[in-house]
Amino acid sequence: xxxxxxxSIRNGYLGAAQQAYAMNAGAxxxxxxxxxxxxxxxxxxxxxxxxxxxxxxxxxxxxxxxxYPTNLTPQNETKxxxxxxxxxxxxxxxxxxxxxxxxxxxxxxVAQLTxxxxxxxxxxxxxxxxxxxxxxxxxxxxxxxxxPGTMGTTLEEHVHVRNLCDYPEKIGFCLDTCHAFASGLWDxxxxxxxxxxxxxxxxxxELQVIHFNNSKYGTREGKDRHAPIFxxxxxxxxxxxDLIQSTQAAxxxxxxETPKEEMPHEKEIQLLLRKWSQK
Numbered sequence: 486x487x488x489x490x491x492x493s494i495r496n497g498y499l500g501a502a503q504q505a506y507a508m509n510a511g512a513x514x515x516x517x518x519x520x521x522x523x524x525x526x527x528x529x530x531x532x533x534x535x536x537x538x539x540x541x542x543x544x545x546x547x548x549x550x551x552x553y554p555t556n557l558t559p560q561n562e563t564k565x566x567x568x569x570x571x572x573x574x575x576x577x578x579x580x581x582x583x584x585x586x587x588x589x590x591x592x593x594x595v596a597q598l599t600x601x602x603x604x605x606x607x608x609x610x611x612x613x614x615x616x617x618x619x620x621x622x623x624x625x626x627x628x629x630x631x632x633p634g635t636m637g638t639t640l641e642e643h644v645h646v647r648n649l650c651d652y653p654e655k656i657g658f659c660l661d662t663c664h665a666f667a668s669g670l671w672d673x674x675x676x677x678x679x680x681x682x683x684x685x686x687x688x689x690x691e692l693q694v695i696h697f698n699n700s701k702y703g704t705r706e707g708k709d710r711h712a713p714i715f716x717x718x719x720x721x722x723x724x725x726x727d728l729i730q731s732t733q734a735a736x737x738x739x740x741x742e743t744p745k746e747e748m749p750h751e752k753e754i755q756l757l758l759r760k761w762s763q764k
Contacts (some may be wrong), residue, residue, distance in 0.1 A: 486729070487546055488697070488757045490741040490750040496572055496762035497529065498536035498582050502545055506752045509758065512546040512738035514694075517578035519585065520552045523571035528578050537583030546738045547584040548625065548659075548694050551575050557607045565610060565726060566701055572614050572624070579622040585693050588621035588659045591637030591646075593629075608649050615652040620653070623657045625693050630664035632707030640679075640688045647691065657691045658673035661742075663698035663712075668706035673724040680733045687732040688738030697739035697757075713748040714741070722760075729761050 489512030492501040498515065505513035518526035540547055551572060558608035559565040575587040592607035595598065611624065626646070629637030636642070647656045665671040669678055683689045699718025701710040714725065728734055739757075741750055 486740040486752050486758070486762050488741070489513040489622045489738060490754065491515065491550070497532045497537055498513050499532055499534070502536045502539045502547065505545055506543050508754055511544070512549050512740060513522065513587070514740045517549040517575045518552065523552055523554050523567045525570055525574045526578065530581055533578060533581035537581065540583050547582060548586060549575060549579045549582070549584050550587055550588045555589055556593060557589060557610050558595050558603050559610065560595055560636065568610065569614050573617060576618050576620060576622050576624070580620040584622055586625045586657060588625045588627050588694065590627050591629050594636050600636060604646060608646060611656070612651045614678070615650065615655045618655060623655055623693065625657045625659040625663055627659040627696070628664050628670065630661070630667040630707065630709035633669040633705055635668065635707065638670055640670070640683050640686055644688050657693040658688060658756055659694045659696060660692060661696035661698060662720065663696070663700045664709060666700045666704050667702065667707055667709055671755065673720055676724070676727040676731065680731050686732060692733070692737055695734060695737050695739045696742050697743050706710040711743050713743045713753060715753070
């Protein structure tokens, strides 16, 4: 099992990789640049190359996560251009670091557009980015945490958007367990049915990373509040057990985005390895 967590790049991309290795993690996630804006970063290619080399040497897997303002359904041309250029920058950094790709939240509803038009806008934005992008790093679409029926909460949406894009081979998926629980996609007891449906759809064949998070609120409440895997979260250990031991999750890195002030990630990774690494 490859367990890991989100790490800071305050000491560079190589520094994040070294920190992950020191924590006995098998994977890690990072923001490729300032997470608060879409400014294109003139990054250190030497630092990125060293990160890639270190990860290859130590058997580490990494992914990046796009900045918070990234939105695949931008409401005007100016915002769209910022999103396109920022994501191309994220992909370039991810590629240089040897990462699987960049995690991007599924698009959001736009007030003046129908839901169908929102999907069309999202596909257009993805096509604009991926027409230019020629590297191996992928855009990894992450499921949203809204109430049931909200845009971006079903496997069907993710698969259909990928299939309708001009470059589906450049798109993969990221499954967030807290988001899935919040939206009712996974209620804790339906993993077998979800795994079967996702496999039939082709979703799990393109799953690149799992955001491994518990939830502070119950299923179908639509609240995106992460909790440590062990403790007071609403997802039970045996329910996580169903996910981890499934063939659909085999070989997929599991990245913690849990509140480290409630449990340090280093300790949480050790607990995860102790419980699941031998299963």
